[in-house]
Amino acid sequence: MTSAGRRRRRDAVNNVMLTLTGLSTLLICGLLFFVLGYLFLKGASTLDWAFFTELPKPVGETGGGMANAIVGSAKMLALATAIGVPIGFLGGVYLAEYGQKGFAFVVQYLTDLLNGVPSIVIGIFAYTVVVLRMHHFSTLAGGVALGIMMIPIAVRSTEEFLHAVPRGLREGALALGAPKWRMLATVVVPAAKQGIITGIMLDLARVAGETAPLLFTSFGNQFWSPGFNQPAASLPAMIFKYATSPYADWHRQAFAAGFVLLMLILTINVSARLILSRSRLSRAR
Amino acid sequence: MLVTLALVYELWVNSALSRHQFGWHFFVTQTWDPVAGQFGALPFIYGTVVTSMVALVLAVPAGVGAAIFLSELAPRKLSDAMTFLIELLAAVPSVIYGVIGMFVLLPVIKEYAYPALKNTLGWTPLFQGPFYGVSFLSAGIVLAVMILPFIVSVSRQVLMAVPQDQREGALALGATKWEMTWKVVVPFAKQGIFGSIFLALARALGETMAVTMVIGNDPKIHASLFAPGYSIAAIIANEFTEATSDAYISSLINLGLVLFALTIVINGVARLLIHATSRHSAQPA
Numbered sequence: 001m002t003s004a005g006r007r008r009r010r011d012a013v014n015n016v017m018l019t020l021t022g023l024s025t026l027l028i029c030g031l032l033f034f035v036l037g038y039l040f041l042k043g044a045s046t047l048d049w050a051f052f053t054e055l056p057k058p059v060g061e062t063g064g065g066m067a068n069a070i071v072g073s074a075k076m077l078a079l080a081t082a083i084g085v086p087i088g089f090l091g092g093v094y095l096a097e098y099g100q101k102g103f104a105f106v107v108q109y110l111t112d113l114l115n116g117v118p119s120i121v122i123g124i125f126a127y128t129v130v131v132l133r134m135h136h137f138s139t140l141a142g143g144v145a146l147g148i149m150m151i152p153i154a155v156r157s158t159e160e161f162l163h164a165v166p167r168g169l170r171e172g173a174l175a176l177g178a179p180k181w182r183m184l185a186t187v188v189v190p191a192a193k194q195g196i197i198t199g200i201m202l203d204l205a206r207v208a209g210e211t212a213p214l215l216f217t218s219f220g221n222q223f224w225s226p227g228f229n230q231p232a233a234s235l236p237a238m239i240f241k242y243a244t245s246p247y248a249d250w251h252r253q254a255f256a257a258g259f260v261l262l263m264l265i266l267t268i269n270v271s272a273r274l275i276l277s278r279s280r281l282s283r284a285r
Numbered sequence: 286m287l288v289t290l291a292l293v294y295e296l297w298v299n300s301a302l303s304r305h306q307f308g309w310h311f312f313v314t315q316t317w318d319p320v321a322g323q324f325g326a327l328p329f330i331y332g333t334v335v336t337s338m339v340a341l342v343l344a345v346p347a348g349v350g351a352a353i354f355l356s357e358l359a360p361r362k363l364s365d366a367m368t369f370l371i372e373l374l375a376a377v378p379s380v381i382y383g384v385i386g387m388f389v390l391l392p393v394i395k396e397y398a399y400p401a402l403k404n405t406l407g408w409t410p411l412f413q414g415p416f417y418g419v420s421f422l423s424a425g426i427v428l429a430v431m432i433l434p435f436i437v438s439v440s441r442q443v444l445m446a447v448p449q450d451q452r453e454g455a456l457a458l459g460a461t462k463w464e465m466t467w468k469v470v471v472p473f474a475k476q477g478i479f480g481s482i483f484l485a486l487a488r489a490l491g492e493t494m495a496v497t498m499v500i501g502n503d504p505k506i507h508a509s510l511f512a513p514g515y516s517i518a519a520i521i522a523n524e525f526t527e528a529t530s531d532a533y534i535s536s537l538i539n540l541g542l543v544l545f546a547l548t549i550v551i552n553g554v555a556r557l558l559i560h561a562t563s564r565h566s567a568q569p570a
Contacts (some may be wrong), residue, residue: 010464013463013464014464018354021351021358025350029370035377035382042539043472116484116546119491119493120521121548128538160329186294211379212518236378243388254384262378266377269376
């Protein structure tokens with residue numbers, strides 16, 4: 001083959017692969033728009049006020065809403081935040097500021113492993129620890145399961161943003177005679193605050209859509225669930241139940257619920273990422 | 286931290302009964318008959334492995350291709366925007382993928398993909414028998430979509446960590462952009478890319494809701510991908526709240542333990558691989 005011919009072939013391979021890889025990227029991005037568009041078409045059209053304000057109706061009656069599931073989800077997420085964030089935050093502070101080499105590595109490794117544990121296994125754990133001891137399903141158990149899921153990411157993001165705080169700030173505080181805890185509480189943590197909060201928002205968005213661990217911890221409920229001690233409905237579990245049911249009207253509701261859940265999660269995600277990239281830009285300047 | 290250890294402990298204790306009763310036999314018998322008190326885990330392990338493999342076969346080429354495009358070939362701005370979209374795709378909760386899978390994917394496969402596959406590959410044992418929609422194949426496809434974002438974003442990070450002078454060296458020798466990517470950059474990042482694949486595999490194994498909704502929930506072993514099956518996570522989700530006898534529930538917890546062990550091992554391998562690449566490239570070449 002002449003050298004010009006070979007050159008042409010190499011260029012052709014180059015272009016073909018460029019197109020192929022580009023196409024697979026487009027395909028993946030297209031998937032997101034497809035998911036969004038489909039849920040919008042199916043879900044938004046049936047969304048009305050009743051969805052947010054009414055209880056589910058029995059099979060056969062049309063209408064009704066998922067107010068109890070929305071409140072249930074909110075309660076569990078609040079509980080999960082109350083459990084997962086303090087533990088995760090303190091763990092992250094420990095890893096970033098106090099950790100000794102050997103032990104910190106073990107803690108870090110275990111945290112990473114916990115992050116990789118399938119959510120359903122976390123559900124079993126919450127079941128054996130909370131549900132078996134209390135002898136019934138409850139909002140509390142669901143909150144515990146979600147809280148455990150929040151820990152690893154809370155640890156990670158706290159650690160990461162504390163590491164990003166410039167050394168000069170720490171040394172300045174120490175030079176003024178502040179003890180280490182004082183330096184952390186008044187200088188380092190406030191400096192990293194924004195990052196940590198957005199990290200926690202992302203964390204919350206992740207567990208908000210979790211279904212598997214809720215099936216046998218908070219179980220589900222067609223009615224209001226007062227307090228934290230009774231089985232409660234949650235949006236993701238309702239979607240599962242309604243979508244796998246044989247009733248067309250329930251399918252319709254499942255799409256509406258899916259749309260609401262997805263919008264909520266994507267909104268949190270987009271705003272958290274925007275805040276993050278903006279603060280990164282200003283730091284780079 | 287402590288939570289991880291507590292988790293292992295609880296799972297171990299609560300599955301003791303089934304381990305005691307069935308021993309290693311548990312993993313190799315095929316009968317799952319709660320009424321007769323027969324519990325064999327093989328169909329579920331088989332289903333979990335098969336669906337994950339299907340997912341990997343489908344997702345790896347597209348995912349790695351997209352990662353290469355984003356890190357090497359695409360202009361910076363386009364790459365950033367698309368990475369953002371792909372990361373949003375990772376935030377979509379699994380129950381939503383399940384809903385889409387049930388209502389969109391199943392009819393599409395049944396209408397178009399099934400006849401095509403049957404006609405071209407019908408002679409292999411993998412593509413035989415009747416098709417009801419719910420199957421290993423459908424579960425694999427949904428899983429593939431779900432793990433794509435993870436493969437893309439981790440592979441992309443690994444590729445971006447390849448030192449710039451490697452690229453410049455290749456280009457200076459007259460390589461086309463594709464040759465540079467394929468012969469220099471990708472081999473350099475190979476370990477990390479494998480790491481991202483393992484990470485995705487661990488996700489796929491533990492994924493519950495979407496699989497439960499499309500796999501068909503039939504506890505038998507079929508060679509054909511068109512047949513319905515069952516996975517570990519799916520059976521836990523479906524039967525945990527209905528398990529009546531102690532042996533039943535302890536068998537389910539034992540399955541959870543299996544899943545836990547599998548994902549821990551795979552995650553551990555993945556982290557080692559990714560860690561090795563990033564350290565490798567941090568050293569000056």
